[in-house]
Amino acid sequence: MVPELGKRYDPKKVEEWVLSFWKEYEIPRKVREQSLSREDAPLFRFLEGPPTANGYMHVGHARGRTFKDIVLRYYRMKGFRVWDQAGWDTQGLPVELEVEKKLGFRSKKDILEYGVEKFIDECQKLVDYYISEWRSASERLGLWLDYDHAYQTRHPRYIEIAWRFLKEMWERGWLYEDLRVVPVCPRCETALSSHEVALGYKVVKDPSLYFKIKLLDEPNTFLVAWTTTPWTIIANEAVAVHPTETYVKIRVGNEFWILAKKRLEAFAKEVGLQSYEIVEEFPGKALEGKVYEHPLLEEVPKHREHRPPHHTVLTAEWVSMEEGTGVVHCAPAHGPEDFELCKSVGIEVFRPIAKNGVFTEDAGKYAGLWFRDASEKVVEDLRRKGLLVYLGWIEHEYPHCWRCDTPLMYYADRQWFIRIEPIKKTMLEENEKIRWRPDWAGKRFEDWLANARDWCVSRERFWGTPLPVWTCRSCGYRLAVGSFEELRKLAKNPQDFVDPHRPWIDRIVLRCPKCGGDMVREPYVVDVWLDSGIAHTAALHQYGWDHLFDELFPYDWITEAVDQTRGWFYTLLVTSVAMYGKTPFRAVLCQGHVLDKYGKKMSKHLGNVIWAKDFMEKFGADLLRLYVTTKAAPWDSINFDPDEVSEIRRQLDILWNCVLFAHTYASMDRWSAENLEKDLGNALPVDRWILYELKRLVEEVEARILNNDLHLAARTVLNFIVEKLSHRYITLIRPRVWLEEDRVEKRSAYATLFYVIKNVLKVLAPFAPFIAEYLYQAFVKRYDPKALESVHMESWPSIPKELLDESCWRGVEKMFVVAEAVLAARTRVGIKRRWPIKRVVVVAREGLEDIAKGVDVVKIYANVKEIELVSDVGKVEGLEKIYEDKDLVVYADLKLDEETLMEGLAKDVVRRVQVLRKEMDLPIDAWIDRLLIYAVGDLRKAVERFRDYIARETRCREIVLLDAPPEGGRKSVVEGMELVIKLEISR
RNA sequence: GGGCCCGUAGCUCAGCCUGGUUAGAGCGCCCGGCUGAUAACCGGGAGGUCGGGGGUUCAAAUCCCCCCGGGCCCA
Helix, strand or coil: CCCCCCCCCCHHHHHHHHHHHHHHHCHHHHHHHHHHCCCCCCEEEECCCCCECCCCCEHHHHHHHHHHHHHHHHHHHCCCEEECEEEEECCCHHHHHHHHHHHCCCCHHHHHHHCHHHHHHHHHHHHHHHHHHHHHHHHHHCCCCEEEEEEECCCHHHHHHHHHHHHHHHHCCCEEEEEEEEEEECCCCEECCHHHHCCCEEEEEEEEEEEEEEECCCCCEEEEEEECCHHHHHHCCEEEECCCCEEEEEEECCEEEEEEHHHHHHHHHHHCCCCCEEEEEEEHHHHCCCEECCCCCCCCHHHHHCCCCCCEEEECCCCCCCCCCCEEEECCCCCHHHHHHHHHCCCCCCCCECCCCEECHHHHHHCCCEHHHHHHHHHHHHHHCCCEEEEEEEEEEEEECCCCCCECEEEEEEEEEECCHHHHHHHHHHHHHCEEECHHHHHHHHHHHHCCCCEECEECCCCCCECCEEEECCCCCEEECCCHHHHHHHECCHHHCCCCCCCHHHHCCEECCCCCCEEEECCCEECHHHHHHCHHHHHHHCCCCHHHHHHHCCECEEEEEHHHHCCHHHHHHHHHHHHHCCCCECEEEEECCEEECCCCECCCCCCCCCEHHHHHHHHCHHHHHHHHHHCCCCCCCEEECHHHHHHHHHHHHHHHHHHHHHHHHHHHCCCCHHHHHHHHHCCCHHHHHHHHHHHHHHHHHHHHHHCCCHHHHHHHHHHHHHHHHHHHHHHHHHHHHCCCCCCHHHHHHHHHHHHHHHHHHHHHCCCCHHHHHHHHHHHHHHHCCCCCCCHHHCCCCCCCHHHCCHHHHHHHHHHHHHHHHHHHHHHHHCCCCCCCEEEEEEEECCCHHHHHCCHHHHHHHHCEEEEEEECCCCCCCCCEEEEECCCEEEEECCCCCHHHHHHHHHHHHHHHHHHHHHHCCCCCCCCEEEEEEEECHHHHHHHHHCHHHHHHHHCEEEEEEECCCCCCCEEEEECCEEEEEEEECCC
């Protein structure tokens, strides 16, 4: 199955062929087995960050997946046993929301009405669909993972590991239930963890409200408080001031206002307070215990029932002097600090609002309002009652639900938490051992770890890993279940255990070990980030591969985008340190994001998302891979502009042309790689030069990959193809391959070219696996019967010493400098390249021996007849100095004589004939029987003098000079002289 | 409020860690050349306040400080 080497690189055709070749011959499976069967070979353990199966792959995902593939392919070629299990994140809010959208749901109530069982079924189906989409897009991209053994977080055995983890936490007392103020998404009606909150900060415009709070025992005296969330005043229960900061009482009209002295000036300025008078100063402590009248007492009658310490002034160190008035209104139901402070003095939480963000009857006149809408009413009421000081607006960041974009609500609620404090120190120590790329990402992670709070793991949702905690209805005893076996043992109805998911799991009733009563499950599922966070263990357990754990853990390398610092990187570390006291990964590559061409985030709302499949359909996977890899460092974000891929396309065109060139001549001469070593043994200095460049290429690419500088690695490969192989090497060997007869120097040129192409394809394979495979099949395999079944079965190249000659490399490099100087001089004085330059003298004090090896470069590249190498400036008179650096001085004879002019004209004639041959589609090796030429003057003389040369170059048996233009001849003008030519061919 | 990344030619990016010729490359543009792998290539040219300001230094794109713009993270 040898594919055609077409005239032009057509990515679509190439990749279609390669995909079917891989499929038919099961290349990915064979390559994986080849890798894993290497006994005693070192392991490379990769842990896949599971994509969430709730949408399609876009080009940003594709970039990260390309990085994974490059590194995995490299390690396979280096002879490692590469662990490459795929994985899918299949549960949690992201999936539920996608299903809700599909079914047109607006709230949790809709799900209950629809039926949880049916809803879960929809979730399963949705996940099935997107997994197959992701798998096919990944395979289309060329990402080779073990998809047949992909871990799935929804798999019962996977869930079992989450249970094992949670039970361990429970038994250590690290899993606990508590009333806390947590961020809640009112749309999803569930609490979120702090790392989820961190994913959703957005800038919003909120009220900046200054309002008065009337003190009960001091006439006409008010505290002035500030808030950006007026709706929380409804649940206000206290006011906090700083104990030691100075507060002032000012007279404004006939009222007295109290606020912090440090804030007075800024406050007066912002609210436009012109005249006031400071009547008293005192520390905040002096206000402690003062009782006030709730500003919305009439509106919220419930507050009439609240007695001190409710509605009193408290003191707290955290009261800020940076913003507001130094008087902070406290709603224990809606602020974490407020909650703690109120709890410490025995204030009860008043929470007149439901989890869906709607005020309840307890909220009096605000009942039924959406929490953020209530702000407006509150402000109105304060104004009416004369308690409004000033209403401004402020732009600040406010957390939103990372999935559905709803503004979050801080809300006191009973939730389940995992203690972070006991493992924090170990996490920080373990982080020191992780190799972060770039290293600042590790510092960022360290900051995050140092500030980590307890992890809220409970979610009041449906599609997720169920929280394995059961509570006894009779005696209140609680326990956590760590495996299915344990569940069956404890269950009163083990026969009902069919699926660990809700709603089925909720029907399992346990027998209370204390009182024999019925135990029911706490109705929560756990944070989806816990699912992926235990992949280090659960991915193996799902397939019963627990015995591999010791060999695979900790994993060598993971890579995901920067946002995972708070997501997967974090939860992996938490669960692993909690379970094993160790980091589960040794190295991380932290990727930057892919933005649209204007630098905007790609999002469905903006409609600027580029789906990976669409893009590959149009341009192919190789172009996508190379574009996203070469554009910037992996950790930098890139602006994705489809127009820019033409640059990559151009470079692959050149590779294609190089191979086509080699194939064109090698096939004509029936060359084969049978005697490759012998032919390489006859390599000329320019061949030695490219072989040495090849060695440098291999080493540099390898070093770049190991350092995760994938952008530099890929650029190096492309640069070699364009600059070294195409521009230089092929130019230099052209005269050698045009030789008619079979000569040693022709065979060594073919051998070198073949060898270099073969190895470049190997080095290119991790980056552009399709074109590398295609050209390997179409070219390498055609000439080398010993070639392997696939380029991806090849080892990473290592160029044998006997092919390397550094002095040839040095000499050729030097002579390129000379050749370029000659070309520049030609342009300067107007000597065309086809007019040969008679003589060039190169003066070098040192290294003449090396330089001598590169004379062909100057002869061929710059069309110079004669090169002289000297060590001093003795005999250069009559020549012009055209170049000088610290090693070299170059002189050239830039005068044109008649002979040279004639030769140039003859070359011109040759070129016109060649153009005609091409237009007539003559095979390269076809003969012309008679070449009829009409020319006058110098042009005629040139044809006469170079008759043999012209005949040879154009493969023509006879040249006939005519005195009149031939019938139907091709007319043209050479240096102002008329030329008419006609080709005669018999069939 | 704190932290991180980015800012260099019309566009996309090197160079900065470790200060030192005239700040580079590719694309695009202009002029010329070459051409049997040629939708390729070669030579030359135009094009730069290296985001701005200050400092250190004999010398700053590079090191330090402040500011501006774009992005990200935390509070």
